Amino acid sequence: MPRQVIFEGRIENLSILDKDGQVDKKLEPKLTRDQLTGMYRLMVMMRKFDEKALNLQRQGRIGTYGSLRGQEAAQAGIAFNLTKTDWVVPSFREHGVMMALGLPMHLIYAYWKGDERGNIVPPDLRILPASVPVGSQLVHAAGLGMAMRLKDEPSVVVGFAGDGATSEGDFHEALNFAGVFNARTVFFIQNNQWAISVPRKRQTAAESIAQKALAYGIPGIQVDGNDVLAVYAASKAAVEHARSGKGASLIEAVTYRMGDHTTADDQKRYRDPDDIAYWLARDPIDRFRKYLVSKKMWTDDNDAALAAEMTAMVEDEVKKLESMPAPTPVEFFDHMYETLPWNLREQREAFAQGDRS
């Protein structure tokens, strides 16, 4: 019997803007001025939101918070391909995607303040609550993607996770399931190099996370996650693939978590300052601004005006957050079950009435 090659795989890396904002003309996506400046606005909005969140935490006005700094291009690039009827299945760092789809910022802040009402999204959005158990949400994303196929809805499901999650069984189960059942799911992995203090090289011996798609029989691609045009282009292809019923795919966006894992972490204990300097020179917002300036679509004046506008917007959202009436203890019972089990119903009643007379 002969020895035959039955499979050969290849994985591409896509990069369109280099770190200095120079564009690869052949790959440059055809986007209008409004679309391009819209992407930029979104990224600046994310950063202002993020900076304020860190301050609110240090002032004791919200609880533990996970910063998205450095990942704005990855989140804006995918979000720009989604509509309100698409499903977002986030981990706990996708605030940028959520606000891009129209989730009010003050609800995102409310979630990080420990207020369950922050998880109640407006009825016209399909955003699941943030999933803190690492990787668990990807299984939901696979199932939702299969449901969209069974209902033949042209809606796409995006399951978000980080590099750490790809070491979880859930990641592999979800990709396998989505591949076999042709789920309308895009698995969007933000490889930000660090799972808290565990570096990317401790997650897999493989050269890339993207190549794991090959084992599950779905397309996979690695993109420069700090290049919003590359993320946009790769996401566009993946979303169209799913929307047209061709099935699931995997995107690995190579980026960097510029801050601590959360406000309860100290990244200085385990990261090399040179590493941070390397990535600082690849900041997604700076790079994209240089590109817009070179296309004569943006000026320093525009930038100052945008910063002021976004700061005012964020402050306004903080006011909304802090004018929300405080949740009452009894609401504690209200968000988990459609119908409360008897024992919790008893507790709720005891809580609500007689005992506070």
Place this chain on the structure above:
Amino acid sequence: MAFEFKLPDVGEGLHEGRLVEWLVRAGDPIAVDQPFARVETDKAIVELPSPVSGSVQTLHFKPGDVIAVGQTMITFGDGGATAAALTAPVSGKSAVDAGKSPVSEMVAAVLSPGSAPPVMAAFPGRAVATPHTRSLARKLGVDLARVTPSGKGGRITDEDVISASAPSNQASAPPQPPPAPVAIPAASARPAPPPSPGVVAGMAGVGEEIEEVPLTHLRKVIAQAMSHSKHTSAHVTHVDEADVSELVAWYKKAKQRIEADGRTKFTILPIFMKAAVTALKAHPFLNAVFDEPNGKILLKKFYHLGIAVDTPEGLMVPVVKHVDRKDMVALAGELVDLAGRARERRVTLDELRGGTFTITNVGAIGGVFATPVIHQPEVAILGMHAIKDRPAVVDGQIVIRKMMYVSLSFDHRIVDGLEAARFMTDFVELIQNPDLLMMRLL
């Protein structure tokens, strides 16, 4: 309108932070989100940004100070408009916690008796208890409404339920040891704590072969303090032997005189306390605190001796303050009072705090010598053992003398063996030669 900024929990579940530096001075203008201080927590050094704009009115702490979560650290002026919009910090501690001492003192704090806060005001009439306690109450047929709570926030604990189910257990409590402070067994003489429920769960025979003993609050505190100490200090124990024949003769004579009035009680412990303080003055590193975060050793010029007292519920360590300023008769009186109240759990929080060195009496039950555990954040603990007639060699002859073992557990991080040996040699010399002790007393 002034705005008081209280230190928030800037990590997850932090209790305190150390002020590294102020980034502003009193009188400086301040903008919203402008960093005003750097604070070091268990997790990281963080910059704190101002929630208001205006000016800096008062800095309430100095760099190096430890600030408890919830304490006001800075006051801003002219920040009224923004300040009014702020709600209470999300992770703010209750008023009960605010202004409390740092965590290191919390261990001592929970030892304080009789300070159970009132039942949570929001739920008058409803007993506050965990599901486990409720289930225990159902099993034992105890009506929670009739149980007096002893837990935090008026919570009913398992122990409360158990004691409510056996109302006569007060009368049948084990007899208390005699109140003489000399006869205080040390922690090491106590039985080992019961196995944890986790160990017992799933074991066959619970209820027949194995009896489950719920931990008392004091036992939990002791367990925490002991493992904290063992995980903190580098414990080494130095053991020596003293011929206290002369001292005992001297003490017996003095005791007769002093107790002649029929009221005063004079024990031998104050003599050892005085000797210890005399030796401590000559060896200041044993009366110190290791301030590792700041890279400092703090030598204390005051001498507050903790005295280990066995109580029916476990070990307590009341502190006799300023031992160097009191005479031995006064010390004896204070010891009887403190030990007695410790056994009844009537000592105040202040009387359990602030020790600089501890003495524990180990010899009452038996044994040769023990290796006591250091009472944090002190540097050493002295174990006094039973005085017994033993053969000794004096001038080439074997004679029977009153002999005693003494052991010193010390923190090798800051005290080397040589220094500990010098201290002990000094101490032994003082208790072997009462004349010398007299000469050196301050």
